[in-house]
Amino acid sequence: xxxxxxxxxxxxxxxxxxxxxxxxxxxxxxxxxxxxxxxxxxxxxxxxxxxxxxxxxxxxxxxxxxxxxxxxxxxxxxxxxxxxxxxxxxxxxxxxxxxxxxxxxxxxxxxxxxxxxxxxxxxxxxxxxxxxxxxxxxxxxxxxxxxxxxxxxxxxxxxxxxxxxxxxxxxxxxxxxxxxxxxxxxxxxxxxxxxxxxxxxxxxxxxxxxxxxxxxxxxxxxxxxxxxxxxxxxxxxxxxxxxxxxxxxxxxxxxxxxxxxxxxxxxxxxxxxxxx
Numbered sequence: 001x002x003x004x005x006x007x008x009x010x011x012x013x014x015x016x017x018x019x020x021x022x023x024x025x026x027x028x029x030x031x032x033x034x035x036x037x038x039x040x041x042x043x044x045x046x047x048x049x050x051x052x053x054x055x056x057x058x059x060x061x062x063x064x065x066x067x068x069x070x071x072x073x074x075x076x077x078x079x080x081x082x083x084x085x086x087x088x089x090x091x092x093x094x095x096x097x098x099x100x101x102x103x104x105x106x107x108x109x110x111x112x113x114x115x116x117x118x119x120x121x122x123x124x125x126x127x128x129x130x131x132x133x134x135x136x137x138x139x140x141x142x143x144x145x146x147x148x149x150x151x152x153x154x155x156x157x158x159x160x161x162x163x164x165x166x167x168x169x170x171x172x173x174x175x176x177x178x179x180x181x182x183x184x185x186x187x188x189x190x191x192x193x194x195x196x197x198x199x200x201x202x203x204x205x206x207x208x209x210x211x212x213x214x215x216x217x218x219x220x221x222x223x224x225x226x227x228x229x230x231x232x233x234x235x236x237x238x239x240x241x242x243x244x245x246x247x248x249x250x251x252x253x254x255x256x257x258x259x260x261x262x263x264x265x266x267x268x269x270x271x272x273x274x275x276x
Contacts, residue, residue: 024205025064025184028271030102032074033057034262035124036084036092043218045225050152050219056265057124059099060212061106061113062202063274066182068108071200071212072259073128074099076161099128104146105272110134115179116165117187119149119214120166120194122156129162137170138179140189143196144172146233154194156231190216190245192238193229199245201252207275209254216245220261 035055060071080098086095116135151159175189186201200212217223
């Protein structure tokens with residue numbers, strides 16, 4: 001074989017070995033509702049410190065080499081298509097099209113979801129949880145205990161939305177969990193908002209590295225000034241998690257997507273478009 005041809009072949013083989021399978025996931029963003037607030041003081045802010053009164057409620061699908069992770073599951077499915085409904089503390093809850101309908105736009109059914117993970121178990125993140133009974137639940141031991149053994153002690157938890165997951169396939173995960181085994185998507189513990197709160201780190205080929213915040217922050221002001229909601233389970237732990245994730249973001253050169261940020265959501269492409 002000529003020398004140049006051998007070099008080209010060696011380069012091709014090296015590239016194949018150096019590029020891990022499944023290292024280029026796709027991220028889909030779904031609109032899974034909106035929450036309208038009249039008062040933001042429960043979030044550790046005064047009502048004069050931010051004009052934001054509307055929170056986006058997202059769901060995300062991550063697809064990698066034919067395997068799929070659903071991250072967060074939005075408002076309760078029963079709200080979809082019902083117009084604006086009243087929630088606790090004067091909240092307005094609005095959900096136009098259910099997550100299941102939006103998955104159908106991708107010709108997907110709940111049975112096509114392999115893994116199910118939630119940033120935490122507050123009602124606006126687990127609304128479609130029970131629609132995915134065949135998926136493997138990825139959950140920290142701390143959040144498992146809080147959600148299934150002590151839900152009554154956590155007033156924003158609504159066990160009726162997810163109680164059937166108690167006997168589903170589950171995997172109790174470590175504080176840093178590699179979802180697909182190739183380093184492209186990691187669940188990272190960030191407790192404090194709830195006992196087992198976590199964020200999602202995605203390494204996307206074209207978009208770059210993205211961290212999905214869960215409820216580490218609800219507002220940009222909260223991030224800038226490190227404000228802690230009064231309903232968080234552990235304020236000191238929350239502040240430590242904020243520092244931990246900010247250090248991770250800097251080390252990774254990542255973007256932080258504050259999940260509830262409506263202004264950000266308005267700029268994002270929604271499914272069936274995707275980020276890769």
